[in-house]
Amino acid sequence: MTFMYIFYVLPYVAFAIFVVGTIYRILEWAKCAVPLKIPTTAGQQPAFKFVRRTWIDKIDSPSNKFWAFVRMLFEVFLFRSLFRNTKYYVEKAGKNADTRWLWLFAILFHYSLLIIVIRHLRFFTNPTPKFVSLLEYLDGVVGVAIVPPLLMSSVIALVALAFLWGRRIFLAKERCISLPSDHLILGFMAVILVSGMLMRYIVKIDLSYVKMFALSIITFHPPSPDVLNHLHWLFLIHFTFVCITIAYLPFSKVMHFAGVWFSPTRNMPNDNRMRRHVNPWDPNPEVPILARTGIVIDGMVFKTKKLDWDTYYEMYKDQLDEIAEKNYTLKPEL
């Protein structure tokens, strides 16, 4: 059964794609210039002494790098801007509906996933560190009544996932803005969660071989054919989907875990009035940008303000020629 070694190679391939892909995406983002200062703010800026400014205002409208960093932490760990989610369409006599349940289920889902990932360390470490055992114990205190104890994190993750997916399926407007890729990643999550819970509670499998397999992956110690042959089909489904998901991450929306650090509306201090923001690709303009006839990028001149046909054609030459080939007439609008 040498083909079973595919399952041993799979995680390395998936991780290589994940690491290289993620670093590539990060570097791509790092290369993007931010020409303008665009923090979105929801608090009071520093003003006259008598204008009250609480610490919440400092987070929501940071005036220096330190508070911008604090705001970033609030964003990453508490989903601050999602907490301000109010319905963006007017339904009830012009009043915004409170839709912060989205925040609730999002935060439940993410933190449950975190706990689940940490709990899985028990398969990848030998001996298992104390904090992993403690976490699993705490996770199971509410559910000790059954054997094995019902772990709350998986139940919460499943319920939250049902809400997050249900939102994209049953709410008309959300359904309409959902792309196939949104459903794909939620589907992956559902398969992984359900197969994992099935293994723990219903279709019992021999976990000792699963742990030996996991240890062989992490210690780069190829498993014996005996271990591979004892792996249960349900485990193989669970494992394969985890690998596919990991390899898919760099191509997916899940990259928001890295992208959030790059969002200019979150990571820029709101100090437009104190410090001049220098446009990185136009650092020392002699003439202000709007007063010039064009900006030079990569040796090409782009006209600002009003685009004329020649510049427009120059910019979109490929597409315009392609359209023209299909017998559409293209003429500048006068």
Added chain:
Amino acid sequence: MYHKPYVILGILAFLALLAMPYWVTAGNIKYEDIHKELAKPKGVNCVENVKWMAANHMELLNKWREMAVRQGIRITHTETGTYNVSLTECWKCHDYNHFCKKCHEFMDVRPVCWECHYNPGMPFKTVHFK
């Protein structure tokens, strides 16, 4: 690339997070073939088929608990023989410390049963088997 120091710091943090299994154990992860280390049980057969037992022994004990406590069935017949419906039945053939506990420690499973039930790994003797 803009903000180079921050970006490099971020990438390093990302890689460090991925290497978590190594640093939480201080690099001390050892591969172990647990099945070679378990003490050999007495007898030839387990209560049920061995492969089934390895995956389902907790379910079996759970079922036995209900049989014994709720239905008063104290003796059961399986394909391999007749057994007392009791946790102590396991100790006829299995060592606790070098069988059950060994595997459970490897798997990081801590059954709550021993808060009330006896097992031969405990320092006092309550049940004697030949």
